[in-house]
Amino acid sequence: MRNDERLIQTLQAIKTIGYHILWFGLFAILLFRWFYLEQSLMDTIDIFILWIGASMIIFILSAARGIPMSYPMSITKKERKLMILTVSLSSAVLSAILVAIVNGEIRRIILAFGFTLIITTSIFLIYDGIHRLWEKKIDESK
Amino acid sequence: MLRNFIKEARQEIEMTQESLAEKVGVTRQTIGLIEKQKFNPTITLCLHISRALNKTLNELFIWEERKNEK
Numbered sequence: 001m002r003n004d005e006r007l008i009q010t011l012q013a014i015k016t017i018g019y020h021i022l023w024f025g026l027f028a029i030l031l032f033r034w035f036y037l038e039q040s041l042m043d044t045i046d047i048f049i050l051w052i053g054a055s056m057i058i059f060i061l062s063a064a065r066g067i068p069m070s071y072p073m074s075i076t077k078k079e080r081k082l083m084i085l086t087v088s089l090s091s092a093v094l095s096a097i098l099v100a101i102v103n104g105e106i107r108r109i110i111l112a113f114g115f116t117l118i119i120t121t122s123i124f125l126i127y128d129g130i131h132r133l134w135e136k137k138i139d140e141s142k
Numbered sequence: 143m144l145r146n147f148i149k150e151a152r153q154e155i156e157m158t159q160e161s162l163a164e165k166v167g168v169t170r171q172t173i174g175l176i177e178k179q180k181f182n183p184t185i186t187l188c189l190h191i192s193r194a195l196n197k198t199l200n201e202l203f204i205w206e207e208r209k210n211e212k
Contacts, residue, residue: 004168006181 019054026051059123063130066138084124092117145206149177151195166190 026047033039033047041048068074070083095116096109152162159177163170166187175181176191183191192199 004172005184005187006172006175007169 023051023054026054059127060130063127064134066131066134069124069127069131080128084121084128088117088120088124091120143179143206143208144182144203145179146176146203148173148191148195148202151197151202152177155195157195162191162194165194 030044030047030051033044034041063069070080075083092113096113099112100109148162152159159170159173163173166173167190168187172181176183188199188203192202195202
């Protein structure tokens with residue numbers, strides 16, 4: 001019974017639901033405290049570390065265990081490069097627009113655009129790098 | 143979809159769900175759900191079940207195309 005795969009799968013599914021509730025809950029708390037209560041990052045650092053830590057673990061484990069970046073879609077290498085470029089640029093543009101709405105200063109808009117572009121591209125490249133290492137490991141073990 | 147004949151094979155040798163469950167190391171409910179085609183077992187569990195029922199995998203499991211499946 002201890003190895004009953006149905007029970008293991010069901011328990012994993014239940015834990016996943018719990019994880020998602022916590023993840024979105026913490027994110028909602030952060031947004032509420034930042035934008036409604038106008039608290040600073042340092043005021044919410046405990047929740048922020050917990051939230052970003054959980055997100056990073058999911059991110060690294062997904063890449064390290066071979067979940068493709070484009071999951072559930074199957075894409076070619078060329079399409080993957082295009083996806084990284086498109087999503088990074090879109091995020092940067094969105095970030096610049098948000099800053100422009102809140103604070104119209106051109107220097108801040110450019111800063112937000114550049115910062116988001118670098119961070120998003122880096123995240124994608126790190127994911128791609130870890131995923132390639134996983135692929136290499138799998139190929140070598142054949 | 144994966145269809146199985148575990149219930150028929152089990153009844154053939156007059157084995158209860160409980161004793162099959164005990165033999166393969168799962169709960170009775172899991173065997174019940176597999177027999178009702180509501181849970182797809184892994185290949186490891188399929189092999190354990192086929193061994194316990196003294197049948198081959200081909201005799202116990204078949205792949206059935208759904209009407210809307212290509």
